[in-house]
Amino acid sequence: MLQGKKIVLGITGSIAAYKSCLIIRQLIKKGAEVQVVITPAGKEFITPITLSALTHKPVISEFFSQRDGTWNSHVDIGLWADAMLIAPATASTIGKMANGIADNMLITTYLSMKAPVFVAPAMDLDMYAHPSTQKNLQTLLSYGNHIIEPGTGFLASTLEGKGRMEEPENIVAQLESFFAKGETMRGKKVLITAGPTYEKIDPVRFIGNYSSGKMGFALAEECASRGAEVEFVCGPVSSSMKTQNPRIHRIDVESAKQMYAVCVEKYPQMDSAILCAAVADFTPDNVADQKIKRTGDDMIIRLTPNPDIAASLGKMKKEGQQLVGFALETNDEESNAQGKLKRKNFDFIVLNSLNDKGAGFRTDTNKITIITAESKEEFPLKSKADVAKDIVNKLVALQTCNK
Ligand code: CTP
Numbered sequence: 001m002l003q004g005k006k007i008v009l010g011i012t013g014s015i016a017a018y019k020s021c022l023i024i025r026q027l028i029k030k031g032a033e034v035q036v037v038i039t040p041a042g043k044e045f046i047t048p049i050t051l052s053a054l055t056h057k058p059v060i061s062e063f064f065s066q067r068d069g070t071w072n073s074h075v076d077i078g079l080w081a082d083a084m085l086i087a088p089a090t091a092s093t094i095g096k097m098a099n100g101i102a103d104n105m106l107i108t109t110y111l112s113m114k115a116p117v118f119v120a121p122a123m124d125l126d127m128y129a130h131p132s133t134q135k136n137l138q139t140l141l142s143y144g145n146h147i148i149e150p151g152t153g154f155l156a157s158t159l160e161g162k163g164r165m166e167e168p169e170n171i172v173a174q175l176e177s178f179f180a181k182g183e184t185m186r187g188k189k190v191l192i193t194a195g196p197t198y199e200k201i202d203p204v205r206f207i208g209n210y211s212s213g214k215m216g217f218a219l220a221e222e223c224a225s226r227g228a229e230v231e232f233v234c235g236p237v238s239s240s241m242k243t244q245n246p247r248i249h250r251i252d253v254e255s256a257k258q259m260y261a262v263c264v265e266k267y268p269q270m271d272s273a274i275l276c277a278a279v280a281d282f283t284p285d286n287v288a289d290q291k292i293k294r295t296g297d298d299m300i301i302r303l304t305p306n307p308d309i310a311a312s313l314g315k316m317k318k319e320g321q322q323l324v325g326f327a328l329e330t331n332d333e334e335s336n337a338q339g340k341l342k343r344k345n346f347d348f349i350v351l352n353s354l355n356d357k358g359a360g361f362r363t364d365t366n367k368i369t370i371i372t373a374e375s376k377e378e379f380p381l382k383s384k385a386d387v388a389k390d391i392v393n394k395l396v397a398l399q400t401c402n403k
Contacts, residue, residue, distance in 0.1 A: 001176040003031035008077055008113070010086035010106045011051070012093040013041025014165070016122040020046065022168035023087055024054045030172070035077060036060065037106045039093065060105055072105060078112030083175060086110070087148070088122030088165045091133050097145075098136035116183070117145040118175060120165050128163030137246075141229075144186070147246040148174050177225070184396045186227030191263060191270045192220050193277035193309065195235030197256040201301060202288035210361040211278035213237035215326075218388035219274055220248045226392065231266050233259055235277055256280050256306035267313050272322035272395060275310050278361075282306060314345030322398050324391070325349045328360055337371050347398055348372045350391055356381070370394055 007027055011020045020036075027034050034055045038048065048059035060072050086093065086106070093106065097119070102108045110117065119140060127133055137147055150166050166174075194216020198206040213234060220232045224245035232243065232250045243250055253259045256279045267273055282303035292299075310325050317323050325346040327337040330353070337351040351369040352359045358381050359367040367381040368390070379390055 001030070001179045002027060002172075005032045005082045005175075005179060006035070006080055007032050007175070008035050008037055008081040008084040008109060008115075009055075010084060010089070010093075010110065011036060011038040011042040011046065012086065012088055012090045012106065013039055013044055014088035014090050014122040015045065016088035016165040017042055017045035019165060019168050020087060021050065021054060023085070023171055024051070026168060026172045027175075028054070030176070033057075035080070037077070037109050039104050039106050041090070041092075042106075060109075063105055063108075074105060074108040074112045077109050078114050081113065081115040083115050083118060083178070084110065084113045085118045085120070085171065085175065087118075087120035087168075087171055089119045091121075091123045091127045091130075091136075094119065094121060094133065094136045094140065098139040098143075116178065117143075118148055118171075118178075119145055120148045120171050121163060122165035123163045125163045141246060144227075146174070146178070149246070183227030185223055185392070185399075188223075188228040188271045188399065189231070189269060190223045190228045191231045191233065191266050191273040192216055192223070193233045193235075193259060193263065193273075193275050193279075194220070195237040196278050197235045197259060197280045197306075198254050199256065199280045199283040199306075200254075200287045201284050202290065202292045204291050207280060207282075207284070207303075208236070209278050209280065211235070212362045213241055214362075214364065215366060215384050215387070216274075216276040217241055217243065218384040219276060219391060221245055222385070222388040222392045223274075224248045226396070231262075231270065233262050233266075233277070235259065256283060256309070260307045260309045260312065263309050264312055264316070267316055267321075268318075270321065271399065272324065273313055274324040274391070274395070275313070276326050277309075278328070279309060280306055281308075308344070310340075310344040310346070314343075317345055322347045322395060324395060327351050328354060330354045334369075334371070334376070337369075341371060341373065348394060 011017050024034050036051045036059045038061045051059045096107050148166050148171050195213030196209045196211040198208045200206050220230045224230050224247040230248045232248050234252050283306050285302040285304050323346050327340050329336045333353045337349050341349045349371050354360050356367045358365040366384050366387045368379050370377045
């Protein structure tokens with residue numbers, strides 16, 4: 001995947017700079033060409049001689065070459081590269097990148113870069129957790145840069161182990177997978193709903209359903225790995241469910257009404273939405289302030305309808321936007337799905353039947369049929385990650401048709 005790829009490796013002043021040698025070795029072993037651009041502080045941690053011996057190219061650090069005074073053109077490097085990787089990236093460099101402070105060769109190269117940029121932060125936890133660093137990382141994401149870090153994405157709630165630079169082999173693996181996939185959704189914004197909703201009865205009870213959220217998480221990762229920015233509206237799922245890709249912006253909600261409010265606010269700014277959540281159709285009329293006590297023989301909870309998120313977005317849908325829905329059915333699957341497709345103004349609907357073994361709730365696999373107004377396509381049983389690929393392929397095909 002990296003054969004013949006031209007990579008600009010930016011190195012900054014962090015103790016993790018020694019790991020750049022390992023990154024270079026692996027990139028070169030996989031057939032890439034590497035041009036190092038190093039900051040003045042970076043040179044305090046690793047010598048240009050070591051780096052140029054590994055890359056077989058002079059290391060660039062000054063605007064003018066020290067040997068003969070020729071000008072190092074950051075514009076040419078920006079055009080030459082297939083990707084720029086900044087590893088390790090200090091808080092200072094991340095701040096300069098976010099704010100365009102071009103006081104060294106690395107930042108001018110970054111600002112001229114035409115290729116995708118990958119950033120592997122390296123700093124201590126306090127610096128990483130500071131709102132300034134977090135804001136700058138957000139800004140880099142909004143520029144379309146890729147943040148590479150260990151574990152879950154930096155928007156995850158836990159900061160454990162954060163700031164440490166990702167291991168060289170994982171950094172190289174991310175570059176490889178980037179080149180393998182192609183960013184078919186780069187620049188696109190997708191809203192994805194996932195998981196169940198909980199409708200409160202009293203402070204300790206709710207009406208919920210068996211949805212695990214796995215299909216929605218797989219869709220979010222798939223879209224993000226193709227370059228999309230994902231607004232990921234997530235109902236109450238297990239705390240072990242975490243998103244990996246920093247391009248996934250997770251918004252946790254509990255009830256259908258909360259999910260509805262986020263979705264109608266976000267959808268106008270989106271290119272598409274995939275509504276994978278198992279939304280409760282009804283909610284208790286009254287939520288008791290205190291735990292309901294056992295009294296009498298019967299207990300009646302009166303329910304009122306929830307807003308239909310899908311139908312509302314279907315009404316809001318503008319030319320060029322797509323809307324994808326799900327239908328989990330137990331009987332008359334196709335005709336039910338067809339009905340929902342029309343009623344909710346979906347571009348296509350993903351049907352899974354509870355009658356298929358391995359499909360539906362709480363499984364790691366799914367078996368789907370994609371239904372449009374004109375066509376029906378059945379897929380075999382696959383992992384949810386692979387099912388997500390099929391669904392996203394269909395969405396990308398629609399987006400390409402709409403261009
Ligand atoms: N959906 C939604 N908001 C709701 C209910 C459903 O966005 N309040 C979405 C789901 O995320 C899914 C699609 O609509 O993409 C179909 O969901 P489903 O519950 O099967 O549809 P309903 O219209 O509730 O139909 P049914 O009569 O089968 O319950």
